[in-house]
Amino acid sequence: RIESRGEAFAPVDLEEVLERVLERLAPDLDAAAAEVEHDPLPNLRGDESQLEQLFQNLLENGLKFRGKSAPRLTIAATDEGQAWHLSFRDNGIGLDPKDAERIFVIFQRLHTESEIPGSGIGLAICRRIVARHGGRIWVESRPTQGATFHVTLPKHPPAPAGSRAGG
Numbered sequence: 001r002i003e004s005r006g007e008a009f010a011p012v013d014l015e016e017v018l019e020r021v022l023e024r025l026a027p028d029l030d031a032a033a034a035e036v037e038h039d040p041l042p043n044l045r046g047d048e049s050q051l052e053q054l055f056q057n058l059l060e061n062g063l064k065f066r067g068k069s070a071p072r073l074t075i076a077a078t079d080e081g082q083a084w085h086l087s088f089r090d091n092g093i094g095l096d097p098k099d100a101e102r103i104f105v106i107f108q109r110l111h112t113e114s115e116i117p118g119s120g121i122g123l124a125i126c127r128r129i130v131a132r133h134g135g136r137i138w139v140e141s142r143p144t145q146g147a148t149f150h151v152t153l154p155k156h157p158p159a160p161a162g163s164r165a166g167g
Contacts, residue, residue, distance in 0.1 A: 006047045006050060007048070007049060009159070010045065010048065012044055012045065012046045014041035014042055014043065014051065014077075015041045017048065018075065020052060021055045021059060022036060024056065025056070025059060025060065028063055029071075032066065032071050033070040033071075034063060034071040034073060035072045036073045037072075037075070038074065038076075038077075039075065039077045040077065041086075042077055044153055044155060045156070045157055046133050047129075047132070050132065050133075051129070053125065053126075054126050054129045054130065057122040057123065058088040058126060058149050059073055061122065061123070061149075062088065062090035062092060065090070065093050065147070066090070066091075066093070067093050071091065072090065072091045073089070074089040075087070075089075082155060082156070083152045083153060084153050085150065085151070086151045086152075086153065087149065087150050087151070088149040088151070089148040090146050093143070093144060094142050094145045094146050094147050095143065096142075096143055097140075097141065097142065130153070133153050133157050134154045134157040134158045135152045135153040135157075136150075136151070137150065138150050
């Protein structure tokens with residue numbers, strides 16, 4: 001559905017996207033005493049609702065897979081010329097590098113439902129959203145040392161397949 005139900009690409013202010021996501025997550029952030037820091041975020045072309053879903057899923061992961069200390073979530077943005085490189089870093093439980101690809105497969109979970117609730121689709125959705133935007137997503141992590149999710153998004157994305165409106 002990511003491809004078939006997507007909106008046409010239009011200018012998106014990622015600062016506004018983050019603001020809405022943080023507002024929606026405020027109760028969970030407050031309950032966890034989480035800190036969120038971020039670089040100034042760019043404007044780019046994309047499907048705003050899907051980019052909002054991307055941010056929400058990645059930030060929710062940072063909250064969900066937290067360690068014993070209060071979550072610290074950091075979003076960095078780097079201009080790489082033809083693309084923006086966003087990174088979402090947390091100080092959570094991390095994961096074994098051997099699982100770094102598996103976590104993006106739908107319904108693949110590293111923990112049981114009783115250990116950490118979830119459906120196992122969040123990161124698979126993220127991968128589809130990023131792919132639709134012509135970018136790439138990957139994770140760097142070590143057990144107990146948090147995780148950093150990297151996302152590249154082209155400044156001039158290809159025309160997406162499956163847009164409801166022209167463009």
